[in-house]
Amino acid sequence: MSDQHGHTLGRDLHGPRTHTCGELRRAHVGQEVVLKGWVDTRRDLGGVIFIDLRDRYGLTQIVFSPQDNETAYRLADRLRSEYVISVRGVVRERSPETVNPKLATGEVEVRAHDLIILNTSEPLPFPVSAHEEKRTTTSEELRLKYRYLDLRRPELQRNLLLRHQVYLITRRYFDAHQFVEVETPVLTKSTPEGARDFLVPSRLHPGKFYALPQSPQLYKQILMVAGLDRYFQIVKCFRDEDLRADRQPEFTQIDVEMTFPTEEQIFELIEGLIQAIWRETLGVELPRPFPRMSYDEALRRFGSDKPDTRFGLELQEIGEVFRGSGFRVFESVLEQGGEIVALVVPGMGDQGRGYMDRLDKDVVRKQIGAGGLVYFKLPSDGGPIYSSVKEHVLPSAYVQRAVAKLGARAGDLVLLLAGPRPQVYLQAGALRLHMARELNLVPPAGQAPWHFLWVTDFPLLEWDEEAGRYFAMHHPFTSPHPDDLDLLETEPGRVRARAYDLVLNGNEIGGGSIRIHRQDIQRRMFRVLGIDEEEAERRFGFLLTAFRYGAPPHGGIALGLDRIVMLLAGAGSLRDVIAFPKTQRGQELMSNAPDEVSPEQLEELHIRVVLPETEASGS
Amino acid sequence: MSDQHGHTLGRDLHGPRTHTCGELRRAHVGQEVVLKGWVDTRRDLGGVIFIDLRDRYGLTQIVFSPQDNETAYRLADRLRSEYVISVRGVVRERSPETVNPKLATGEVEVRAHDLIILNTSEPLPFPVSAHEEKRTTTSEELRLKYRYLDLRRPELQRNLLLRHQVYLITRRYFDAHQFVEVETPVLTKSTPEGARDFLVPSRLHPGKFYALPQSPQLYKQILMVAGLDRYFQIVKCFRDEDLRADRQPEFTQIDVEMTFPTEEQIFELIEGLIQAIWRETLGVELPRPFPRMSYDEALRRFGSDKPDTRFGLELQEIGEVFRGSGFRVFESVLEQGGEIVALVVPGMGDQGRGYMDRLDKDVVRKQIGAGGLVYFKLPSDGGPIYSSVKEHVLPSAYVQRAVAKLGARAGDLVLLLAGPRPQVYLQAGALRLHMARELNLVPPAGQAPWHFLWVTDFPLLEWDEEAGRYFAMHHPFTSPHPDDLDLLETEPGRVRARAYDLVLNGNEIGGGSIRIHRQDIQRRMFRVLGIDEEEAERRFGFLLTAFRYGAPPHGGIALGLDRIVMLLAGAGSLRDVIAFPKTQRGQELMSNAPDEVSPEQLEELHIRVVLPETEASGS
Secondary structure: OHHHHHHHOOOOOOOOOOOOOOOOOHHHOOOEEEEEEEEEEEEEEOOEEEEEEEEOOEEEEEEEOOOOOHHHHHHHOOOOOOOEEEEEEEEEEOOHHHOOOOOOOOOEEEEEEEEEEEEOEOOOOOOOOOOOOOOOOOOHHHHHHOHHHHOOOHHHHHHHHHHHHHHHHHHHHHHHOOOEEOOOOOOEOOOOOOOOOOEEEOOOOOOOEEEOOOOOHHHHHHHHHOOOOEEEEEEEEEOOOOOOOOOOOEEEEEEEEEEOOOHHHHHHHHHHHHHHHHHHHHOOOOOOOOOEEEHHHHHHHHOOOOOOOOOOOOEEEOHHHHOOOOOHHHHHHHHOOOEEEEEEEOOOOOOOHHHHHHHHHHHHHHHOOOOOOEEEEOOOOOOOOEEOOOOOOOOHHHHHHHHHHHOOOOOOEEEEEEEOOOHHHHHHHHHHHHHHHHOOOOOOOOOOOOOEEEEEOOEOEEEEOOOOEEEEOOOOOEOEOHHHHHHOOOOHHHOEEOEEEEEEOOEEEEEEEEEOOOHHHHHHHHHHOOOOHHHHHHHHHHHHHHOOEOOOOEEEEEEEHHHHHHHHHOOOOHHHOOOOOOOOOOOEOOOOEOEOOOHHHHHHOOEEEOOOHHHHHOO | OHHHHHHHOOOOOOOOOOOOOOOOOHHHOOOEEEEEEEEEEEEEEOOEEEEEEEEOOEEEEEEEOOOOOHHHHHHHOOOOOOOEEEEEEEEEEOOHHHOOOOOOOOOEEEEEEEEEEEEOEOOOOOOOOOOOOOOOOOOHHHHHHOHHHHOOOHHHHHHHHHHHHHHHHHHHHHHHOOOEEOOOOOOEOOOOOOOOOOEEEOOOOOOOEEEOOOOOHHHHHHHHHOOOOEEEEEEEEEOOOOOOOOOOOEEEEEEEEEEOOOHHHHHHHHHHHHHHHHHHHHOOOOOOOOOEEEHHHHHHHHOOOOOOOOOOOOEEEOHHHHOOOOOHHHHHHHHOOOEEEEEEEOOOOOOOHHHHHHHHHHHHHHHOOOOOOEEEEOOOOOOOOEEOOOOOOOOHHHHHHHHHHHOOOOOOEEEEEEEOOOHHHHHHHHHHHHHHHHOOOOOOOOOOOOOEEEEEOOEOEEEEOOOOEEEEOOOOOEOEOHHHHHHOOOOHHHOEEOEEEEEEOOEEEEEEEEEOOOHHHHHHHHHHOOOOHHHHHHHHHHHHHHOOEOOOOEEEEEEEHHHHHHHHHOOOOHHHOOOOOOOOOOOEOOOOEOEOOOHHHHHHOOEEEOOOHHHHHOO
16 A cells, blocks of 8 residues: 555645635635545536545545546545545536535545645545534444544534633633633652542652642642732643543543632622633634622522522422321421422423332432432322322322422422531432423423522532531632621531532532632631641642731632533533543553553552452452 | 731731832832831841831832831831831832942932731741842752742743743733634543553543543644634643753743644744744844755754754765775765764864863763764964874875865864764764853853744654654654655655654754544554554544534644743743743652652552552562
């Protein structure tokens, strides 16, 4: 094969292309042009060869005819899908019946009089032609292995171009608002709180390790102490977690911090950014300000700290109605301070026993992890209410009263969950999302409506039953609400944080807070988290020291860039908006990372592999 | 202390600042304003307190007088350096004799009628006042430990702002040229060739490791195979090397790749970028095109592949003159195919014995590593030439002839080194730089002249005596010059590469090449480098596979962003243009990275530390 393009190695005698494959129009007719690209499709018709030549910018039809050039025509006969070629030819108008209105270049074609084959291609493991708009049925594993082929598809190229636009818009926006982009280190110190760190052994310091940053949190706070005033960065972050479908071990965030901020200033700043992104990529003008909702309200109405407000199906607390009903399940929950949460689902009052059993078993118990479902069916023909709890256990008077209070009507299905707060709300929220999907209430991805929402007034701390201690709901550097400061040691669970999340259509796309900037408060916070003085000094000593030298009030936010682009693009997965994503097992299938390394490399790093027992012994 | 600003935690009752500390002018006189910042300096004069309030944007004089507000005045008496405050007051014109023409805000002052102390500060370990323009004498170690204080100095803030501008200009430029910014992974596969990889143990895949990328070389080539056409990225890269003064283990490069390129297109593209950076940051209009020089010429004339062409002192090959002289040192070098390289240094013909001995011993032998120096002194009074080699060893006729051939005149000093090529040239080049510094010929950093230069036609391979094999001078993916392809197996040392470096004032600021895009050539290249089929497949199999499916010709470049900003800023070190740099021992002194981690973390990662013998045994 090599003889046929041997002369072309670095010898592309045509020189640079004159146009891209998306550029030629009727105005170019008569010009001699040089195009370069991939053979997308080939058709042979009446002794003439038609090639759709493809590059990032589009498709152009190339015509090889023996009349135009016998040699080029004969060489063109060797062309196969995905060959890379350079073509010299003349732009001609297509005859009216052959104009392709779907193609930007569809009014013209290039009649080739010279052809160079720059590289050949073996038959592909799956098709990538621009004419195959829809995702192929190829397994994702195969597509990730041959990522360079999958990336040739217009869909993924559009996603990467969209991502590029988001970078640019973001940077232009922050620059215009006097924010400085500063690069923070990737080789940092391990201070895990929450997620696991990726570690990097140090060759020069035996037994010591760098950690990849879970976020540049402390560096950006330090930059505020340094007087940088306004910082942003589009930055890779790393979390060594067991990966869920929508997580990546390395991900990109838009990281922001400012000095002397109010929450309002941060909301305005970020709303302006989001508005600019939607305007400049989709041409959509988002209304502002975005709605705000307290964590408490979000939990009560939607059973989530990231409510999807594009549809109703709101939750209702209905516990009082059942007091004294004698129904043990409900009564005991109420006695223990728990709550009963109801969801009225329209149009489902006639569901049969099978459906309801599957809903209880597969969804409520298995997926959502609740103890079980109580439900009332209100048949659409106005017939009597059916309760899943027998009359002698839960008298119908209570059922009637609940249905009335909830405003349920004929044809509705009433779903009830009972349990302690906040769990019962979160479970009801998950059930709400399930029912919304069942009812086809969830609008398709990548389209209006765009429901942005600020969730505010988060609790500062969450109690972890297993660990027997409080954890920071956001992170240990979040400022308590000043009104609640006195409760920090006495009733930590009641302290609100100056924290906020940005939610889009039920997805958390960002979160931030006003930070602690005083050494004494930071020390109190560490104590509440069970971090003693010594540990605080060892892990965060530099921050505590920095706070001694004129640390200004500061706060900020981090936005999930991958997720924002995914939602903008209407993509089904983060993997569709990342050039070289990792699988759920943290592997990059194209290059095969992670992989084994040489014993010499490990020796230099002063480490040894210790395989887990089961794998090492094999028994 | 906490009572005095207890009310201010999150309770900055002044609300957002109305202006920055660099903003107020005569036009604002009479307005009520709120400023926030750091107490830069305080003076007490005639019962009035003057504060220079500082933020990133400038300094503003604040006046606290008991006449204006007694409470604020009394609170102001507590102010010390670096306290963080919020001030409400009215802008007043300064009296003519107190106007400060050096300050942008020097015509006005703010007469305070309300003060909030937002945070206090202990006395600093070293001064950071904006009035101390010059670097303090504080040790760099202390400054790195308290990096947040050092970063308050205007000099470092200017550097970070300059860096920010370079990011923006670069991204705008590439976007305008249809380049797409794509993020490549940080957790990649280890394929060391040249430098050592930083490794990251995998928790999910026991015994396997990720590597941090030394550059996104293979990913950017894969993006070209994927049809992205034009890629760029400002990206962190990692090399675990023993660090020289001007290296960092993590550094930032402007990474560029394009499809169907000619060298000329890449030169033009990058010259345009550099021109835009210099124009928009310094207001300097650089002439184009930049000069080009072959590696061979750079070596012969300047003894370097990154020649500083801002001054002369060019090298001259003078071997022929000494043939038959009987001077054994020279004759044996010439017999072995070596060369004799001369440097004529003006104004140094009268140097005494002591100076010449130190030059020979400390510079030529010790620093440069050459075997020794031969020199001829031509006294400025026209007296007889003094040769460091005695007449009976090297007859004066040969000396005379050499001096004549070199065009040396009274007052000149002729320095000669002998040895094999290219070493003798590199040594003479180092000596040239030393003499240029001695003669004060090297212009100061951060100023014109800006001598940019493309060095081209590098050898493809370098022979490594110790390893007994060839190494790629750039990297194994660099295309051989098509004219030399037939020599690849027979005379590998003579093959030129399609590689190029960009040099500025003697600093390499970038390097790139046209790549190999054909599988067969890439396999031949691996063979020449002693990488057998199996190893090639294991390490680079995905690239070889990618080349089977329509890989286009492609090439690119990577520019050292840290170094470019350092040269632009006239900074003395890379550490002055990186927010949180590492020391030469790879440490980040502020947070103390790298550091020890918990045994649990290591266990989860399936590794164990093996301390070096000497440290483990202590005996």
